[in-house]
Amino acid sequence: MPETVDSQTKTSQQPPAPRLRIGFLLAPRFTLSAFANFMDVLRLAADDGDGSRQLRCRWSVLSADMAPVQSSCGLRIEPDERLGDPSRFDYIIVVGGLIDSGAGLSLEQNAFLQRAATAKVHLGGLCTGMFALARLGLMDGYRCCVSWFHHQDFLAEFEKMRPVSDQIFVVDRDRLSCSGGVSAAHLAAFLVDRHLGRAAARKSLSILMIDEPMTGDRPQPGLPLELNARDPLVRRALLSMQQNLHAPLPIARIARDLGVGRRKLERHFNADLGIPPADASIRIRLAQARMLLARTDRTVTRIAEETGFCDASHLIRVFRETEGTTPDLWRQERALDMDGAEPEAAPA
Known part of the structure; x- marks a missing residue:
């Protein structure tokens, strides 16, 4: 009988499942600032104080081969886990970067995104991450946000699409996109607010010295x-x-x-x-x-x-x-x- 009580006590002490689960795909030469701004909002909302434990949120950098990914500034990020089943995440976020860097996402990563869309996992793009989703046809019929700096680049590649370049981020049903930079923090705060509550979102931004959350329709600095x-x-x-x-x-x-x-x-x-x-x-x-x-x-x-x-x-x-x-x-x-x-x- 005591063993049963101990078992129940252990079960009750287990932390609850994260309410927000995000997987990241990093494109070659990705923009570190967009990734870091988004990530810091998550980690500060995930735990009390700035302990950074993945309690309320969980995140992973995903990879087909587990090789480090080099950012546009030269720093490399080590992946956390292999691609696997996309349905274990609520969101898959593609972090883009230099659009003329040559190789884009790998065939395995593209197939993973297609499986994620089929499984109704929400998809998003930071900075030029929307280029990768658009190339796969995963933005057809959706509004998407592109930085004013890359507005013409996007139109040159996707003539039939009309990117939104006068807002910092766009949420259209199960697709999310932002112009990069600090706007990535505001998109992350939007998700934290949606899944964990406004207090958690404001806490993250305050620690990052960001005065207040910005809504997606805030104009981009141009x-x-x-x-x-x-x-x-x-x-x-x-x-x-x-x-x-x-x-x-x-x-x-x-x-x-x-x-x-x-x-x-x-x-x-x-x-x-x-x-x-x-x-x-x-x-x-x-x-x-x-x-x-x-x-x-x-x-x-x-x-x-x-x-x-x-x-x-x-x-x-x-x-x-x-x-x-x-x-x-x-x-x-x-x-x-x-x-x-x-x-x-x-x-x-």
């Missing part, structure tokens, strides 16, 4: 803008304009993509920036044109093509209205100013 918008809707519209410099979208199309009417978008622009969206688009394209004039020797005709003006004459006219001179004269005057600048004094 290229530097002359227009300093605070309104999230305006910022997302500005990012859309940046990402389509060579072929500007009609304002009505931008509004539709953002899920609002044109008049509402115009009201937000006037309230936040004091100008309509069309004027903001012109200012963004002119800023890019000035940068190209100052830093390259490209012709005005080519710069007009790259910045969405109808032709060189159109750029010259708009440029003169704004700057009071032509692009060529502006470039010459800037070159003279740089040549005539006095050299900095040498330190004493």
